[in-house]
């Protein structure tokens with residue numbers, strides 16, 4: 001699967017979710033390449049703290065994205081490529097969207113985050129038209145308060161009104177996600193089978209189901 005974690009807004013949880021998903025896939029025995037396109041190199045630093053077998057993390061310059069992606073996708077070395085983007089709308093965003101099997105758009109349950117998510121969703125639809133590929137996308141609510149609040153109610157109502165497709169799984173505000181960048185441990189290790197670990201496992205299940213649904217379409221196109 002080619003998974004892109006995208007949002008034009010910073011700090012919404014792109015890198016956290018990308019690292020958690022990529023490491024969980026690798027820990028399950030799949031071969032994963034994570035492309036870190038954010039010049040802050042958050043994920044390259046993270047990967048050095050507690051390297052995981054089967055997970056390669058490569059920090060690349062935006063100008064090299066096309067060739068690096070092509071070489072790795074064609075190499076047959078990887079089952080999945082996860083792409084972590086910077087929180088801005090630049091050319092790599094569009095290049096990554098065009099190659100994605102699924103675009104994951106993290107957003108906090110707030111009005112500005114949902115507006116930005118809407119912008120990225122529009123970008124995905126534009127790229128769909130120009131590439132004639134399906135490119136599904138889903139919003140992922142992140143840093144959600146564990147208790148239901150007026151803000152989360154607003155977010156769900158607003159998403160329904162805007163018609164934005166949403167993952168059933170939401171990522172709750174949990175220390176396991178923050179600690180991942182401190183000690184390198186992914187949530188599926190630090191909270192295996194519970195809390196953040198369970199959220200990531202459920203999220204991956206949803207991701208795989210969405211991508212599997214597209215496959216007959218892709219085969220037809222190919």
Ligand SMILES: Nc1ncnc2c1ncn2[C@@H]1O[C@H](COP(=O)(O)OP(=O)(O)OP(=O)(O)O)[C@@H](O)[C@H]1O
Nearest residue numbers: 010011012013014015016087143172173174177178
């Ligand atoms: N579910 C969560 N619970 C608690 N903290 C979280 C959660 N998701 C992300 N964070 C924290 O929020 C901060 C921003 O997350 P992250 O770096 O993943 O966002 P980003 O979208 O990649 O930001 P940028 O656009 O700057 O790259 C980090 O400190 C991260 O540890």
Ligand SMILES: [Mg+2]
Nearest residue numbers: 014015038042
């Ligand atoms: Mg980031």
